Amino acid sequence: MDLGSHSTLKEHLQQTGISSGSQDKVSVPDSGPEMGEAQVTVAPVVTSKLSAKAPEFYPSGYNQNFSQNFTDSSFEDRYDGYLTLAEYVQDFLNHLTEQPGCFETEIAQFAETLNGWVAEDEALQELVELIYQQATSVPNFSYMGARLCNYLSHHLTISPQSGNFRQLLLQRCRTEYENRDEATKGEEITRKRFHAFVLFLAELYLNLEIKGTKGQVTRAEILQEGLRELLNALFSNPVDSNLICAVKLLKLTGSVLEDAWKEKGKNDMEEMIQRIENVVLDANCSRDVKHMLLKLVELRSSNWGRVHGTSPLTEATPENDPNYFMNEPTFYTPDGIPFTAADPDYQEKYQELLEREDLFPDYEENGTDLSGSGDPYFDDIDDEMDPEIEEAYEKFCIESEHKRKQ
Template structure:
């Protein structure tokens, strides 16, 4: 289009117009015959080889030797598949990365929300609807529903102190997971899974330490499930799953049939958790099952070779049962009840356990301060347990603060004194 006419340029006089000069400038700038400026990183070109660019070890010029840069640029534009009218720019390598980050699986989602609920149990009420909606959107087949039941069962029986929250989660999902195939709905599949472990009880109580530990976690989860799982029958108010009542009795008998320390400790924990409810239910049905349980414990105290600590736990349990599980029938009216005038004031409060198994409830004088301290720490360091590889926030949790320990011991002595009165 534009020609580099040197003759016309040389014939220009000093009186030529500025427009003629501008035309000469445009001619020199857009002339396809002139080579493009070499990149800064390319080797210098001598006068004798002005039209050549030779590749060296460090040269990265895409223009081969013997071609001028303008011709190469024209060829690149001509062969390009890019379009200025395209709605968006997608790099050519993008397709190779598609699928590199797969969609989160059901197992990933369950593990994530269980981990969240385990670190913040109080968020169950606010998060449960979102969890349920998400699960309903992906649980579309019988196989996926069975997978969901298995995932939640494993999490509830393997994470320490998650059995209570896991049982509440299972209760909600049993009423709100919509899919109900011929093999059973969520609740029915969950009870079938629990029955599978129930049938292994005789072997589990005599198994190796790992097998016993898994079985004990299952026993405590089943106890929480009995207390929290609600079954609706017609227009009646929801009631407990009575099918679990007989199962808990059989599990206690299995634990007492092999009275080593771990089995006996599990039995004590189960009875402290659900003993009062089991006792009341059996009495309402006219059954003497709790009397049989107490007789077994008394026989073990006489004959079994358990450790001194476990023997003391069994004696404390008998004392608790003889005092109607610590309940007082002449409790104050609920509206007037206080920790001072109603021994049952804290009966319905959840019980937490430290890493060494010590109970910690709302009855503790330092409970409010310590609970607020935990909330504050979570606000300041929400990702501390996930991102801090030094575990600096977990290093001192095994030791109780001296002031808290003193207050806890004082609370225990005062509770014993009130009980004896």
């Protein structure tokens, strides 16, 4: 193509999508019989709809190292303008759902980013709604969601006229709370959504810390009263799903609620137990659910499985501390019979195990002999322990035994 004119070259470059600053990248042939002056040949350029702002692509099944996005100090710079607040928060919530162990290491960076991003009450309300939806729609996220809410309630700096993070969160929960009677009588999908809210509120009661005027840390008393009314609503409509939700709620918070009520001189838990007994006698619920209710009554009669009156660690003995053997290991005989430090012949059997060369006797699981599987990997393993490892292990056992007797 003959582009002798500078204006023609510029026009062609604009049509092909190459900026005028790219002229030095075009090729200029240095020979040709017809050329009286230098010709400029521009390689054809394929137009593309790809954007430099497009998110990174990862193949299906690729496990992206997602945690770096939230711990890298340049996260805001790299993603500024590419993610909305909702996308950023939802990505982090999904990350916590998949890797809950990252909470401690990444929550501070997350809160710091939000403090630089959430500057208006609309954004704060959006944040509350995103966390609420995740905590009530994703299985097993209610506990993590409650921990997240507690941290943000103490570390988010924005406090608009509409209310700070904790106040907006409680207002959001109140919306569901006020519909409790209708929800317990609603369709299955409505009850299921309501039950998820109940259990999230229970986790909030256990994890949301309120600082008093004197610096003391307490639980939100308003949630304590709310849980009592939610229990009343569940027992007032004693279908199976409502009763199962009530059992889960009491197993989770029963001991804490009863302690709090007793401190105020109230007998609310006695009333709840009486309602449960009436349901078992009168309600038209399934046998399995009635059995769950009876087991809950039994649990409460044993002080929710707690043991009080234990001695301090330095004074604890097997005679005065029922929890004395709690942290001791449990061993199993070759016949599969468990025995612990509470058994009279524990010391003898324990020493016998230490002296044996083979500490893990052959056994069969699902019909497969794990010690003689025929696998070359297992066959190549020497039965004898390395001398240095054996010496270190024996030293560890002796020190552990000495510390236990102290």
